[in-house]
Amino acid sequence: METENHTVVTEFILLGLTQSQDAQFLVFVLVLIFYLIILPGNVLIILTIRSDPGLTAPLYFFLGNLAFLDASYSFIVAPRMLVDFLSEKKVISYRGCITQLFFLHFLGAGEMFLLVVMAFDRYIAICRPLHYSTVMNPRACYALVLALWLGGFAHSIVQVALILHLPFCGPNQLDNFFCDVPQVIKLACTDTFVVELLMVFNSGLLTLLCFLGLLASYAVILCRIKGHASEGKSKAVSTCTTHIIIVFLMFGPAIFIYTRPFHAFPADKVVSLFHTVIFPLMNPVIYTLRNQEVKTSMRRLLNQHMLC
Secondary structure (H helix, E strand, C coil): CHHHHCCCCCEEEECCCCCCHHHHHHHHHHHHHHHHHHHHHHHHHHHHHHHCCCCCCHHHHHHHHHHHHHHHHHHHHHHHHHHHHCCCCCEEEHHHHHHHHHHHHHHHHHHHHHHHHHHHHHHHHHHCHHHHHHHCCHHHHHHHHHHHHHHHHHHHHHHHHHHHCCCCCCCCEECCCCCCHHHHHCCCCCCCHHHHHHHHHHHHHHHHHHHHHHHHHHHHHHHHHHCCCCCCHHHHHHHHHHHHHHHHHHHHHHHHHHCCCCCCCCCHHHHHHHHHHHHHHHHHHHHHHCCHHHHHHHHHHHHHHHHC
């Protein structure tokens, strides 16, 4: 009897995005088309920045890192979701679930910290232009990237450590199309109030503070831009506007998911779809479409390969 009460869960059943076959097919086609078009675009951004000697400024270095992070992030959820759409039974092992959860928060937090670094870069470029080359030298840029990777790892390992200490001995149906903290915690065979509180602080509060800090920093930057001469002013405003758009796309869904107690809402799955699949692929593209230098370099790269 004691053994039966403590049966260890070895796999989770994913209930998926929707139970409607028509809706599943529609989402499958849309995500597949989106994935096959936008993902190569992110790879092209990385190749363009690495191959063009004219794109060596820290802004482009960080943009290349953003494209890499977003492309990597999209591999965590989207491919498995597409496969699951075609599967009768959507099952993920316990280890697979923990692995997916780890990389989801590792890369997600890394991108969040990268946006903070990019805001710092813009602040120095616009508010302290005479010190820009000294402060944002190559060594400092690499150190900042290393710091954001370490920060993402620390954030994620805390999430995983808290979940690994929870007992899973009963229900194993996850009401989502991937493994994430709110759904996994709800399946634990114990009171999870303290763990949920810790998770909200680790994910929710951190996300909210970064979001508010970014908004404040860009408000300061835009105020400083108003006092500048017209030369270069429109370009600076365009760059900052692009950053602000990405901040809202990245942080909006994350705040909705992680800054409240883990209770299910009807919009959760739709918000998660945009947060884990759609927006990560769009972010670098939005930057590129609003950056003339990258667009010009990208056309040049494509023309070279087409002529070859």
